[in-house]
Structures are given as C-alpha cells and as structure tokens.
Amino acid sequence: MSLIYDFVVVGAGSAGCVLANRLSENGRYSVCLLEAGPPDRYPWIHIPIGYAKTMFHPVYNWGFYTDPDPGMNNRRIYWPRGKVWGGCSSINGLIYIRGQQADYDAWADAGNEGWAWKDVLPYFRRSENNDLGPGPTRGTDGPLSASSIKARHPLTEGFINAAVELGVPRSRDFNSGDQEGVGYYQLTTRNGLRCSTAVAYLKPAQKRSNLTIISQAKAQRVLFEGTRANAVVYEQNGQQFTVKAKREVVLSAGALQSPQLLQLSGVGPSELLQKFSIPLVKDLPGVGENLQDHLQIRMMYECTRPITTNDELRSPWRKLRMGLQWLFTRSGPLAIGINQGGLFTKVIEQSKTPDIQYHFGTLSADSAGGKVHPFSGFTMSVCQLRPESRGYVRIVSADPNQPPSMQPNYLSTELDRQIVIAGVRYTRKLAATGPLKDLIKREHLPGIEAQSDEQILEFCRQYGATIFHPSGTCKMGSDPLAVVDSRLRVHGLQGLRVVDCSIMPTLVSGNTNVPVVMIAEKASTMILEDALKPSLATVNVNPTKTSELCAHAS
CATH class of the missing domain: 3.50.50.60 (FAD/NAD(P)-binding domain)
Structure with a gap:
C-alpha cells in the first residue's frame, strides 16, 4: 500500500x-x-x-x-x-x-x-x-436522497394552517431558491434510514x-x-x-x-x-x-391532547408500536426524526427575503436530544437566518x-436582538391563531410572564442555543x-x-x-x-x- x-x-x-x-x-x-x-x-x-x-x-x-x-x-x-x-x-x-x-x-x-x-x-x-x-x-x-414526509401529524397540520391564516403561502418545496412558505420539510432519509x-x-x-x-x-x-x-x-x-x-x-x-x-x-x-x-x-x-451561527430560540407548549412524541416515548406499549412500525414498514416516528414542519417568513420590514426559520417538532425537552418532558409537549424553534454577530x-x-x-458572540448586534424578539412575538401569534390555538393548553417556555422586549431578550439569552x-x-x-x-x-x-x-x-x-x-x-x-x-x-x-x-x- x-x-x-x-x-x-x-x-x-x-x-x-x-x-x-x-x-x-x-x-x-x-x-x-x-x-x-x-x-x-x-x-x-x-x-x-x-x-x-x-x-x-x-x-x-x-x-x-x-x-x-x-x-x-x-x-x-x-x-x-x-x-x-x-x-x-x-x-x-x-x-x-x-x-x-x-x-x-x-x-x-x-x-x-x-x-x-x-x-x-x-x-x-x-x-x-x-x-x-x-x-x-x-x-x-x-x-x-431528499425524501418527503408522507404521514400527516395533527400538530404539524395545526402549525401549517396557522401560518397560512397569517398569510404565509403553503410550500411543498423549500429548495427552489425562494424559500418563503410553510409546509413539511424534506429529509435526508432513504427508505426510513x-x-x-x-x-x-x-x-x-x-x-x-x-x-x-x-x-x-x-x-x-x-x-x-x-x-x-x-x-x-x-x-x-x-x-x-x-x-x-x-x-x-x-x-x-x-x-x-x-x-x-x-x-x-x-x-x-x-x-x-x-x-x-x-x-x-x-x-x-x-x-x-x-x-457565524444560527441561534435557535426554542419555545415550548403543552398540548391539550396526548398526541405528541412525548406521549409516544413515555408509554412502553406505544414505544413498542413505534418500533414495530419502523421495523416492518420503515415508517412512523422513528423514520422521521425530530422536526417535521418548516416555516420561512419575514418579521422586520427591511428584510427583502425571509429572515426567520422554524423547526417545528412534535416533542419537547429541556435541550435538543434531552429527555422529553413528562407532559404532552411540542416545540416551535425559531432562528434568525442571517445573523450579523461575528x-x-x-x-x-x-x-x-x-x-x-x-466564541460565537451571539446577539452582539442590535439587528440580531431585534429579530429574535420579533421571532418570539411571531411565534406567539402562531400559537394564538385558530388551527393551533385549540391544541395549546399553555406556554411552557418562556411563559406568559415574559412580555416586554427586555423580558423576551433575557429569555433568549438564558435559553437560546445553537442550531448546529x-x-x-x-x-x-x-x-x-x-x-x-x-x-x-x-x-x-x-x-x-x-x-x-x-x-x-x-x-x-x-x-x-x-x-x-x-x-x-x-x-x-x-x-x-x-x-x-x-x-x-x-x-x-x-x-x-x-x-x-x-x-x-x-
């Protein structure tokens, strides 16, 4: 050799x-x-x-x-x-x-x-x-492989329909060069792997x-x-x-x-x-x-129905069903991963193209990859797409x-701070919109007490994390x-x-x-x-x- x-x-x-x-x-x-x-x-x-x-x-x-x-x-x-x-x-x-x-x-x-x-x-x-x-x-x-998510989840549907009510166009392909829209992500999977x-x-x-x-x-x-x-x-x-x-x-x-x-x-x-x-x-x-890096702000909600991945993972029988579904059909939650729904939109006037992105996940945990919460939870994770911080x-x-x-120096510019605050406020608009509102019992994080810009920014500083x-x-x-x-x-x-x-x-x-x-x-x-x-x-x-x-x- x-x-x-x-x-x-x-x-x-x-x-x-x-x-x-x-x-x-x-x-x-x-x-x-x-x-x-x-x-x-x-x-x-x-x-x-x-x-x-x-x-x-x-x-x-x-x-x-x-x-x-x-x-x-x-x-x-x-x-x-x-x-x-x-x-x-x-x-x-x-x-x-x-x-x-x-x-x-x-x-x-x-x-x-x-x-x-x-x-x-x-x-x-x-x-x-x-x-x-x-x-x-x-x-x-x-x-x-770019594989479409074929199964439709009621939470993800609620998220998509709420965004549509707020004027965001529905999209089946985020990769044409013009990302603005809401829909299911495609995944780098092949036959459930x-x-x-x-x-x-x-x-x-x-x-x-x-x-x-x-x-x-x-x-x-x-x-x-x-x-x-x-x-x-x-x-x-x-x-x-x-x-x-x-x-x-x-x-x-x-x-x-x-x-x-x-x-x-x-x-x-x-x-x-x-x-x-x-x-x-x-x-x-x-x-x-x-x-540079994308800073994600993970907002979490308790669901009114036991339809989340939290519920699936807490039940031995439902975990067994998930495993068998993947083993025999290469489908179900094990074949999809964490995030299903995507949304690209603008939250500040001067943006010519979408300035935020969502990763919508049907589970909630204190950290990405962490142990799921003991309640029916889901996550709307929002990030600023083009950070100025260096x-x-x-x-x-x-x-x-x-x-x-x-040293990422997150949130070191005024624009970055403005957009993460606007992203949190837009998430709350989604949560308060009909198709999603009925599925939400409460806001787990940051919680309704965080209302002012200063309080929201403090939440982002304390809980924000990389989206890798x-x-x-x-x-x-x-x-x-x-x-x-x-x-x-x-x-x-x-x-x-x-x-x-x-x-x-x-x-x-x-x-x-x-x-x-x-x-x-x-x-x-x-x-x-x-x-x-x-x-x-x-x-x-x-x-x-x-x-x-x-x-x-x-």
Whole structure:
C-alpha cells in the first residue's frame, strides 16, 4: 500500500465523503481520506429518531463547548460535532434545505466568481435524488436522497394552517431558491434510514483500489515545503504517522477544526501563532475569524391532547408500536426524526427575503436530544437566518488535542436582538391563531410572564442555543480577512484547499448540510480541472519508511 497519494483529504464528514468519492471516481488519482472517528456502525446513527442517542455520545461526537458568551449571560453553549464517517451528516436533524437564491448571489456580488445561484444550482441538482420528481431546480439521479414526509401529524397540520391564516403561502418545496412558505420539510432519509454522506457517497466508493480510508486518525498538522503543502501528520493509537500528497491536501474538518488545523500548521494570524511558538508559514489574519451561527430560540407548549412524541416515548406499549412500525414498514416516528414542519417568513420590514426559520417538532425537552418532558409537549424553534454577530475560533495551545477557543458572540448586534424578539412575538401569534390555538393548553417556555422586549431578550439569552450551523471561519474572498479564493485555494500557498462550511463568506439562510454537499461537489470539479493544468504538476515527494501505517488503514 502506497504511503503517497495524489490527494489527502482531512475529515470524512459532510464534505470529505463527497470529495473522496468524486476525486477517486475516474480511477486516475489515488486518494487518502483521514477521519478522526470510527466507521458509522452504531445502529442509532442510521435510525432517524436516533438523533437523541448521538447528541452527547462520547465516541461519535466531539462534544465541544463555546467560551462563556457575554451575549448569552456568560453561558457556555454546547456545540455537538460529528466524529464518525459522515461527520455531522451522521448525527444531524436530517433537514434538507439549500438556502435562498439571494444567499449565493450575494457571495458572487462580493467578488466570488462562480458562486451565484445559477452557478451552484447544477451542483445541488447533481447531488440530489428528490422524490418530488424532476423539475427546473430539482435533481433525481444524485446519491443524496431528499425524501418527503408522507404521514400527516395533527400538530404539524395545526402549525401549517396557522401560518397560512397569517398569510404565509403553503410550500411543498423549500429548495427552489425562494424559500418563503410553510409546509413539511424534506429529509435526508432513504427508505426510513438516514442518508448521510457516508451512506450516499463513501460506502459506494470505499472498495475502490485507489481510495484509502484511515479511521480514528486525528490530523495534527499540515507539512509544507516552502509554501506548498505536501503532507499531513496524524495521530492514531498514540503514534504519529505522515501521509504525503503529490498534488493537494484538502481540509474538510469543519468550521471549527479546519481553522484550528491551519493555525497549528503555521497558517493564520501571526501574533496568535507567535504566542504559541508555532513557526509562521503564512500570515493570514482571517483564519478562525468571521465565525457565524444560527441561534435557535426554542419555545415550548403543552398540548391539550396526548398526541405528541412525548406521549409516544413515555408509554412502553406505544414505544413498542413505534418500533414495530419502523421495523416492518420503515415508517412512523422513528423514520422521521425530530422536526417535521418548516416555516420561512419575514418579521422586520427591511428584510427583502425571509429572515426567520422554524423547526417545528412534535416533542419537547429541556435541550435538543434531552429527555422529553413528562407532559404532552411540542416545540416551535425559531432562528434568525442571517445573523450579523461575528465570533472567532482560536487555538489556546500548540497541542492538537486541545480544543480551540470558540466564541460565537451571539446577539452582539442590535439587528440580531431585534429579530429574535420579533421571532418570539411571531411565534406567539402562531400559537394564538385558530388551527393551533385549540391544541395549546399553555406556554411552557418562556411563559406568559415574559412580555416586554427586555423580558423576551433575557429569555433568549438564558435559553437560546445553537442550531448546529457554525460557519465562515476560513471565508472565501479577496478582502484582508479572506482565507481562500473562489476556487477554495488557501491564499498565498500552493497545494492546499479548504472545502467545508468554513469557506462560507456569509451564512446561508437555513440548514447547512446540503449546501456543504454542494460546495464539495463543486470543489471536486475544480480540483480535477486544476489537476490537468501544467502549472499544478505533481510534486516530487520522498517516501518515508512508515510501513506500520498499512495495518491501520481501512
């Protein structure tokens, strides 16, 4: 087995699995995929409702926490991240959302050529197998399933009908570029099972002779010859190994760990690296900056009828029925997961496109993935789609096993505060509207005592949490804080790209998993195009004698 590959991809997550498949597809290039976690053999990964089983799992989840955030009453916010084949696509809430046309047009307008909606749409379609059938914006031949929720739940119907009464159009497809509407989400599921990128992309490719997957291999740093990346050092079972790249190293470790890895490798703000005596390869002040995330405000209600998932999970007989339904028909609550209903609308006048999104769930718990409440409960979770608040990711040590400092700075701008307050008030309008009002016994959180803007904002600070979309920390662009160019090559370096959520200049208006798949699809095309250019010829690398590595590759 060769220890030298054409491409070394770091991270078998939402992007890395796509890259491993596409870069090895034509058989021309050898690819090594490094993943810090294990293969996705845990059964609850594949059962959609198993989301709760992986939310705090010490093996399959990095289980990060932010720094104390001044905008959130100095709370440390739990940030789960997938540490397994498929990455976050193996532990997420399964929502199939692309974002708005305006999101991508804004990227292009900022100078990122080739990233307008018209440019990225072919890659969305290429990845997609949508059960709604062919259409101008839909794909039906791709590996990633977009499955419609067929069962109709009375609570979700009440939520949808209440929004319609408030003037929101009903929608069956949120992914045409114009999101405004209310309806059931589509999910990344296939036949009642999770369709992660490990399932959709990696499993079909894993037996290719030119693809090597090395699991439980935590990248430590990228090595350079001058300004060209040519190898990655990783740790496995307490030993360090080096794998070399003749053409490119591609970082797909996510918005938290890709900037961390760059900083550990000498690429980042010079003052930060000097603090930890890391030799400078390239001074890039923007590495780790521009951190953005969607802050979710989870409002919970007690239902007048025992029709919630809380009721299903509290009853041994109903749990047995749910299990049998999934086992024999691959349907029912186990096949859907947590959130069913979606809503995109505007709550402030100056917004030209929807500025909030709802995840409507037929259960309630103190935290996402936590134990359900002892009453019939459901949740309307609302988030601001385009936050202005910016944070950062910065190493706190030269030790690669030390998590970086993560500071989201939630609610640090006036607009962000205005929109979360308006979102809470709009949720109450939904709850007071006929089709939903009759199903509500009381507001559990924040409770009717929170009425003033100050009281509502305090509730948001005390109970707000991530909806798991950290992005932007290796932003694409040409300004002083940009890290990669429009072909996702790291500025000032050769043979190094970043392909994951961190390259987003601004956060997309919705869930990030499907946009990351698109980014990786587009990146794989660009990488293969560039591999044919004479200026990017193969680098000469000297193999090192590390034959023990072969025993650790899977």
